[in-house]
Amino acid sequence: MKIGVVVFPGSNCDHDCQYIFQDVLGQYVEMIWHKETLLAGLDAVVLPGGFSYGDYLRTGAIARFSPVMGAVKAFASKGGLVIGICNGFQILLEAGLLPGVMLRNTSLNFICKDVYVKVENAATRFTNQCESGQVLKIPIAHADGNYYTDPVTLGGIKANAQVLFRYCTADGKVTPDANPNGSLDNIAGIMNADGNVLGMMPHPERSAESILGNEDGRLIFQSMLSSFGKPELQSRLIGV
Amino acid sequence: MKAKIHVTLKQGILDPQGKAIEHALDSLGFKNAGNVRVGKYMEVDVNEPDCAKADVQVKQMCEKLLANTVIEDYRYELQ
Numbered sequence: 001m002k003i004g005v006v007v008f009p010g011s012n013c014d015h016d017c018q019y020i021f022q023d024v025l026g027q028y029v030e031m032i033w034h035k036e037t038l039l040a041g042l043d044a045v046v047l048p049g050g051f052s053y054g055d056y057l058r059t060g061a062i063a064r065f066s067p068v069m070g071a072v073k074a075f076a077s078k079g080g081l082v083i084g085i086c087n088g089f090q091i092l093l094e095a096g097l098l099p100g101v102m103l104r105n106t107s108l109n110f111i112c113k114d115v116y117v118k119v120e121n122a123a124t125r126f127t128n129q130c131e132s133g134q135v136l137k138i139p140i141a142h143a144d145g146n147y148y149t150d151p152v153t154l155g156g157i158k159a160n161a162q163v164l165f166r167y168c169t170a171d172g173k174v175t176p177d178a179n180p181n182g183s184l185d186n187i188a189g190i191m192n193a194d195g196n197v198l199g200m201m202p203h204p205e206r207s208a209e210s211i212l213g214n215e216d217g218r219l220i221f222q223s224m225l226s227s228f229g230k231p232e233l234q235s236r237l238i239g240v
Numbered sequence: 241m242k243a244k245i246h247v248t249l250k251q252g253i254l255d256p257q258g259k260a261i262e263h264a265l266d267s268l269g270f271k272n273a274g275n276v277r278v279g280k281y282m283e284v285d286v287n288e289p290d291c292a293k294a295d296v297q298v299k300q301m302c303e304k305l306l307a308n309t310v311i312e313d314y315r316y317e318l319q
Contacts (some may be wrong), residue, residue, distance in 0.1 A: 013272075057280075057305070057306070061305065061308070065305070096310070100310070101308055101310045101311050103253070103254060103311065104256050104257060105256070106254065106256050107256070108257065108260055146254075146256075148253070148254075148310075148311065149310070150310070153288050182254070182256075
């Protein structure tokens with residue numbers, strides 16, 4: 001597979017994503033500078049974590065107008081696989097590729113720690129190597145991860161099984177105490193209605209290799225890769 | 241013309257910064273202070289002598305970039 005990793009000014013997890021796809025999973029990776037306007041021959045695109053444009057104005061607000069985002073939107077509208085991690089998730093929200101916004105964490109702190117997330121829907125292009133209800137340990141590192149949307153949109157994404165990950169306890173209980181940032185409904189990751197765009201605040205690329213002591217995050221990248229051999233996953237709403 | 245733009249969180253949207261400031265004011269003895277909301281203030285020079293045209297442009301700036309209208313309101317004045 002050919003994976004494109006977008007590099008914005010201020011991205012800082014771009015090389016981690018490159019390393020996981022290239023060195024750990026053996027795929028071809030192309031780094032894509034944000035000035036690019038074409039995404040040719042790619043199977044999937046990664047919007048990595050970091051602080052694009054210094055998080056000025058709002059997180060992701062300026063990056064969404066980078067030249068490359070037009071190409072990312074076109075790629076996504078044709079069914080291309082897109083994953084936004086942390087700042088990448090924030091950019092997808094600002095770009096309107098996913099519904100909702102990020103508010104400041106309720107604690108006002110930048111939180112960097114391992115958290116547990118529950119896989120709410122395992123029949124997707126991003127989670128097919130997980131079990132439904134499986135608990136993954138993946139680190140977060142953000143100040144603005146407090147997901148918010150209006151009640152109508154929230155009802156829609158829940159009914160449509162677009163919520164893929166929710167913050168939970170180590171044994172899989174979705175409780176207020178397990179919510180690190182105040183996120184609505186403990187939401188840690190959502191996908192679009194077509195099932196080809198995922199945004200998640202936890203960093204799977206930081207927990208995808210045994211030497212790091214945690215490989216849970218790798219399941220998400222492996223799910224993406226294996227989804228190309230699973231035509232039933234290409235069309236949306238399998239198992240819903 | 242100069243646009244003076246205020247971007248504020250909509251009513252009902254949680255404002256953790258406002259809450260923190262409210263607590264700080266309270267601990268400083270300002271017991272009457274409440275409901276603190278933090279917003280943004282921006283000034284933009286608009287090179288457009290026609291007030292109506294400048295107004296349209298500033299509105300577009302707010303809608304497209306300066307405010308996220310899911311959670312924020314904006315208002316501005318042109319001088």
